[in-house]
Amino acid sequence: MIGDKKGDGSSLMIQRDPTLLPRLEARLPMPLRILYVTRNPFDNISTAGLRGRRDRPLGDAVAGFKRRYAVSERIREQPIPGRFLDVRSGEFVADPTGELDRICSFMELGASRDYLEACANIVNNRPSVTRGRVEWSDEAIEAVNRLIDRHDFLAGYSFEH
Numbered sequence: 001m002i003g004d005k006k007g008d009g010s011s012l013m014i015q016r017d018p019t020l021l022p023r024l025e026a027r028l029p030m031p032l033r034i035l036y037v038t039r040n041p042f043d044n045i046s047t048a049g050l051r052g053r054r055d056r057p058l059g060d061a062v063a064g065f066k067r068r069y070a071v072s073e074r075i076r077e078q079p080i081p082g083r084f085l086d087v088r089s090g091e092f093v094a095d096p097t098g099e100l101d102r103i104c105s106f107m108e109l110g111a112s113r114d115y116l117e118a119c120a121n122i123v124n125n126r127p128s129v130t131r132g133r134v135e136w137s138d139e140a141i142e143a144v145n146r147l148i149d150r151h152d153f154l155a156g157y158s159f160e161h
Contacts, residue, residue: 015071021078032083033107036072039089039127040157041065041144046130058134062143069151076153086153093127096120131159 014020025032048061076084085106092099097120104111141159148154 011068011071011075014075018074018078021075030108034075034084035087035103035106036076036084036153037087037089037092038153038157040129040131040161041069041147041154042131042136042141042157042159043127043129045144046134046136047128049134050130058136058140059143062140062147066143066147069147069154072153073151090127093123093125096123 021032045058045061045065048064049058052061085103087099087103097116100116100119101111104116136159144159148157
């Protein structure tokens with residue numbers, strides 16, 4: 001299993017070279033499987049704003065995520081159907097045993113109940129909700145709502161929950 005905790009690094013490499021995933025799969029002794037972990041975009045953008053320069057408007061972070069989500073959409077268009085699994089971080093936190101079992105099944109990995117429960121025991125049981133820690137303008141909220149509407153993998157997220 002190969003991973004990229006933040007996703008930006010691998011996404012940018014795939015954006016620069018669209019042949020990367022098919023070439024990687026050709027070198028692997030098994031089918032390529034891709035986990036796509038999402039978090040409420042309002043929290044992602046808020047966290048980016050909190051970690052960035054305080055003098056930059058939140059709109060800069062919104063624009064950055066607009067680019068990232070567009071790259072994610074292009075990656076999903078790669079000719080590797082059925083090889084993506086969406087995992088929502090909030091759902092993982094709420095049910096780590098069930099979600100990890102779903103991930104292991106998707107990856108075709110056997111996982112004992114003891115293993116799943118041991119892993120679940122180290123998961124922080126509270127999701128990181130940062131959207132209330134920054135000031136959101138109506139325009140920024142609407143811009144993120146348009147992003148959510150544009151990308152199926154963000155469906156169901158909102159500022160409220």
